[in-house]
Amino acid sequence: MSAISNHQFAAMMRPLGPFEKAPDLAVAVSGGADSMALALLAHAWARQQGGAITALTVDHGLRQAAVTEARQVRAWLLEHGIAHRTLRWRGAKPDSGIQAAARKARYDLLGQWCRRQGVLHLLTAHHRDDQAETLLLRLQHGSGIEGLAGMPVVRALPHVRLLRPLLGQSRTVLTAILEARGQPWLEDPSNQEERFARVRVRRFLAKGSSRTSNTAQLLELAGEAATVRRQLRGALADLAARTVRLYPAGFCLFDPALCLGQNQALLAPLLADILGCIGGGIHRPRRDRVGRLCQDLMQNKLAGGRTLAGSRILPGPDGLLICREAGRLPGAVKVGTVKSGRWDRFEWILSGKVQAQLSVGALGQDGWRQIRGRARYMPPAPVRPGLPALRYGDQVLAVPHLNLAPNDLVPNWPHKIRFTTWFSPSRPLQPDAMMLV
16 A cells, blocks of 8 residues: 655645645654554645644543653654654543544543644544544434534534545555654554443454445545535524524524524524534533434423523523523633643633733623622523633622623722623534624
């Protein structure tokens, strides 16, 4: 199997632009054969353009060997003149759903690093075998047409453009790149654990002579579904522009009246997009649950409201108010000496002298009672408990989305530090044709 040349890789990168004159790229590198091959190819391409790459390795803190592996990856890459950073997932880990949680943490860490460094493009080494595995997994879970379109080559994340230039290449081709250059790579032991669904799917696709035809048939299905998805995304963009008002405080007003008649088939996917954005999840809600919500909506059975996918859906005179479900909010995070971070669906920044007693978390009903007389902007009542607030101990100091009047108890507070937040959901409401947030 012949390896990919630098010229061929340049052809793969060309349709993923535009790129700046001297592109600065981040490349996710675990140390496996796929990501190591991508790092070498991207390094050569960026240098030809007068730019550079930084390789990012995420240590999830789940295996003791991960620290040593990250150091080995760094040593290998430095031999090629490639800058390297290790990003660590700190804090408690969930008892279940560890792969999904690790994936979310990985993309959060990568995206936040890119934002801090001003890097616009993040490359990952997903290839055609990964695509086939993803499609088979989605088929098993009953995904709709959008899921069956597979992973897109370009995807907009909250802070960076995610690029997958190798999506049309096989794992064998990528391994050949390293073998041709005498470059070692790491083998992830989790790739052999049958308890993970992706490992079982990978072994099924690799069985005997059916391997090539299995993958080819799945990729053909993905191509057809991707064509339909592009058409659907355009229609949803048009409909969302006419029916959704999205607010910086992380809620929206949705008028479903235009989603009836000839647009009725678009109601469920549009609602799924909205709930994914407002609810803070990384995946769209299940189709059957969104379908039941749509039925209740069309039959006027939402009088008491609903909760779904971390969102609260409440009927009103002008349509639906959709906001964060207060009971699903994460706990407060201690600021310590850090001046920026993420809480729930919001990014935050502190400027000035930061004190260790500060924390960022939900305003809550108790916090609202503290500051309600000072709020100069009044969002709907169900929205208020989920707003990000800065506290000193139990005292609420700032809630940017309420534009609080000065507090006589801490008259010098505004001059000491400034607390800024902005809505940055994991799933922005952004059909391919238009960005809404």
